[in-house]
Amino acid sequence: MALILHAGKTNKNSFKALIAAEFNGVQIEYAPNFEMGVSNKTPEFLKMNPIGKIPVLETPDGPIFESNAIARYVARLKADNSLYGSSLIDYGHIEQWIDFASLEIDANLVSWFRPRMGRAPYLPPVEEAAIAALKRALDALNTYLACNTYLVGHSVTLADIIMTCNLLFGFTQLMTKSFTSEFPHVERYFWTLVNQPKFQKIVGEVKQIESLPPIQSAKKPSQPKESAKSKPKVEPKKEAKKEVAKPKAEAGEEEEEAPKPKPKNPLDLLPPSKMILDDWKRLYSNTKTNFREVAIKGFWEMYDPEGYSLWFCNYKYNDENTVSFVTLNKVGGFLQRMDLARKYAFGKMLVIGSEPPFKVKGLWLFRGQEVPQFVIDECYDMELYEWTKVDISDEAQKERVNQMIEDAEPFEGEALLDAKCFK
Numbered sequence: 493m494a495l496i497l498h499a500g501k502t503n504k505n506s507f508k509a510l511i512a513a514e515f516n517g518v519q520i521e522y523a524p525n526f527e528m529g530v531s532n533k534t535p536e537f538l539k540m541n542p543i544g545k546i547p548v549l550e551t552p553d554g555p556i557f558e559s560n561a562i563a564r565y566v567a568r569l570k571a572d573n574s575l576y577g578s579s580l581i582d583y584g585h586i587e588q589w590i591d592f593a594s595l596e597i598d599a600n601l602v603s604w605f606r607p608r609m610g611r612a613p614y615l616p617p618v619e620e621a622a623i624a625a626l627k628r629a630l631d632a633l634n635t636y637l638a639c640n641t642y643l644v645g646h647s648v649t650l651a652d653i654i655m656t657c658n659l660l661f662g663f664t665q666l667m668t669k670s671f672t673s674e675f676p677h678v679e680r681y682f683w684t685l686v687n688q689p690k691f692q693k694i695v696g697e698v699k700q701i702e703s704l705p706p707i708q709s710a711k712k713p714s715q716p717k718e719s720a721k722s723k724p725k726v727e728p729k730k731e732a733k734k735e736v737a738k739p740k741a742e743a744g745e746e747e748e749e750a751p752k753p754k755p756k757n758p759l760d761l762l763p764p765s766k767m768i769l770d771d772w773k774r775l776y777s778n779t780k781t782n783f784r785e786v787a788i789k790g791f792w793e794m795y796d797p798e799g800y801s802l803w804f805c806n807y808k809y810n811d812e813n814t815v816s817f818v819t820l821n822k823v824g825g826f827l828q829r830m831d832l833a834r835k836y837a838f839g840k841m842l843v844i845g846s847e848p849p850f851k852v853k854g855l856w857l858f859r860g861q862e863v864p865q866f867v868i869d870e871c872y873d874m875e876l877y878e879w880t881k882v883d884i885s886d887e888a889q890k891e892r893v894n895q896m897i898e899d900a901e902p903f904e905g906e907a908l909l910d911a912k913c914f915k
């Protein structure tokens with residue numbers, strides 16, 4: 493007789509048990525007509541899980557809630573299978589990685605995700621702390637996976653199933669390629685596992701998120717209606733589990749409100765400027781020789797101090813820039829996250845010094861007279877820099893602008909490790 497799983501069909505917490513079932517040959521079926529926010533609030537459901545959360549597994553001996561507990565139960569249904577290892581120490585290590593996947597990876601992903609989705613107050617230092625703690629965990633996992641294919645032993649265990657499901661949430665909702673490329677062994681591990689047939693049958697085709705979701709303003713408690721906000725990143729294959737309906741939301745959080753129409757960017761409402769940003773970007777890109785005479789001169793001819801402003805930025809934690817490629821990745825990640833400002837900004841980021849610690853300094857041209865609020869709100873890196881408006885009546889500051897645009901070397905007496913352009 494099949495066990496009954498009460499859950500939405502794209503929930504990574506349910507995938508844990510479903511993947512374990514694939515390995516063990518256990519039959520699990522979704523409860524028919526489950527509706528998030530409705531079915532899990534009924535008195536019958538609350539009898540199975542008093543907190544009203546999914547997933548819940550109905551077994552012949554009674555219900556189980558908490559997705560890890562459900563997955564453990566399913567893993568143990570078949571005697572002598574390898575999901576729980578083959579010795580007491582394997583068992584200990586499997587439990588160790590299950591806790592690590594839940595408490596060090598998933599918990600930090602959730603702390604990063606919820607405020608961004610407007611499900612908790614958004615506070616930049618809280619987000620930074622969640623990301624820092626997540627990176628610490630991923631770094632440790634990456635080091636471990638540098639010489640291990642699986643978390644325990646030489647085949648898939650329940651620890652890999654739970655870790656992969658939690659990473660699935662991260663890869664599809666928050667962690668862009670520029671974020672995960674710092675952890676190449678985690679990337680290799682994740683993509684290898686999600687593409688194994690028993691995983692793929694449940695999770696379907698997985699696509700990594702391309703840009704960090706923008707911060708949504710805090711919402712009222714969500715309604716039990718289907719999300720129209722984002723296309724599901726995880727599409728369970730039709731054959732995955734019998735009565736598969738249309739995938740609803742995402743690999744983790746099921747309840748979403750329909751989006752409000754996107755308001756116009758306030759920068760589009762500014763009086764028109766004589767400076768055409770794309771013309772400047774084209775001039776910058778096309779000038780190959782005589783840069784000072786052509787591009788820099790052209791810049792000041794085009795520059796409209798009423799429609800645009802120039803800003804110097806200085807990384808606040810330069811003494812932490814002790815490893816060159818980490819520093820370069822950090823700046824690269826910042827520029828990727830600035831993608832949302834491409835219509836309104838041009839930037840140069842210099843990584844300065846021939847020896848660590850490297851200094852990161854930049855120059856930005858923004859539409860309007862301020863660092864745009866939507867950029868501050870949506871790109872967490874902005875907080876990591878001190879921003880100073882350029883006073884263009886000061887020749888020394890103007891000259892510094894020129895040097896930053898043209899990657900002058902030495903810059904402020906030091907060699908450049910790299911100069912990156914945002915255009």
Ligand SMILES: N[C@@H](CCC(=O)N[C@@H](CS)C(=O)NCC(=O)O)C(=O)O
Nearest residue numbers: 505545546547558559560744745746
């Ligand atoms: N620790 C729980 C987390 C369950 C959970 O947060 N479920 C969410 C969906 S991913 C839920 O049911 N939310 C509805 C609610 O909070 O009322 C588990 O692993 O099962």
